[in-house]
Amino acid sequence: MRAYLVVMDETAEAQKALRFASHRAMKLGDTVQILALVSQQNFNAFGGVQATIEQEARDRAEVLASSAAGSIFSESGKMPTITVKVGEWQAAIREYLSEHPEVIALVLGAAEDGSPGPLISHFSAHSGNLPCPLYIVPGHFTNEQIDELAA
Numbered sequence: 622m623r624a625y626l627v628v629m630d631e632t633a634e635a636q637k638a639l640r641f642a643s644h645r646a647m648k649l650g651d652t653v654q655i656l657a658l659v660s661q662q663n664f665n666a667f668g669g670v671q672a673t674i675e676q677e678a679r680d681r682a683e684v685l686a687s688s689a690a691g692s693i694f695s696e697s698g699k700m701p702t703i704t705v706k707v708g709e710w711q712a713a714i715r716e717y718l719s720e721h722p723e724v725i726a727l728v729l730g731a732a733e734d735g736s737p738g739p740l741i742s743h744f745s746a747h748s749g750n751l752p753c754p755l756y757i758v759p760g761h762f763t764n765e766q767i768d769e770l771a772a
Contacts, residue, residue: 623651624702625756626724628658628714628740634730637758637767642728643693643701644771653693653701654724656717657683658710711743718752726754733760 625642629635639655646653683705694700706713718724727744731737737745741757748755758767 622723623649623725624654624721624723625651625726625728626654626656626717626721626753627728628710629655630657632730632732632738634732634738634758634760636730637760637762638728638730638756639693640764641730641756641758641767641771642726643697644768646699647697648772651725652699654721655701655703656714657703657705658713659705659707660710710740714740714744722752724753726756727751728756728758730758731760 625646627635627639627642629639639653642653645651683703687703704717706717714727718727729738729741729744731741736742737757737760744751744755745757758770762770
């Protein structure tokens with residue numbers, strides 16, 4: 622089944638990307654996949670402390686993604702796939718895309734003001750090498766505008 626991939630974090634931009642992806646998926650009978658990223662810790666002095674910090678970050682990411690998935694499920698009746706990856710975000714997203722050929726679009730949300738954000742800056746500069754289209758939801762769009770765009 623075809624899927625829209627959304628990289629989830631605690632930002633308003635990610636929420637807007639998720640809204641677009643979920644409404645677009647509902648309209649077309651597709652699904653949503655949520656990828657939550659956890660940065661690998663560079664603190665090596667105490668391995669147990671590093672592992673605890675990474676596990677706490679992973680748990681936080683899973684809660685965030687599960688909450689977002691619950692919203693989609695209550696609206697569409699379809700539960701999105703949730704994946705949490707630890708590592709450098711560019712490589713983790715590229716790896717995920719290479720492992721999931723069913724992903725038909727990477728959906729990102731731009732910041733409302735200033736720089737669009739590091740994900741958009743990177744992936745728009747390298748969009749010619751992506752295995753799928755890159756959709757960018759403008760940060761100033763209202764929910765109504767997002768819903769209209771997704772229809």
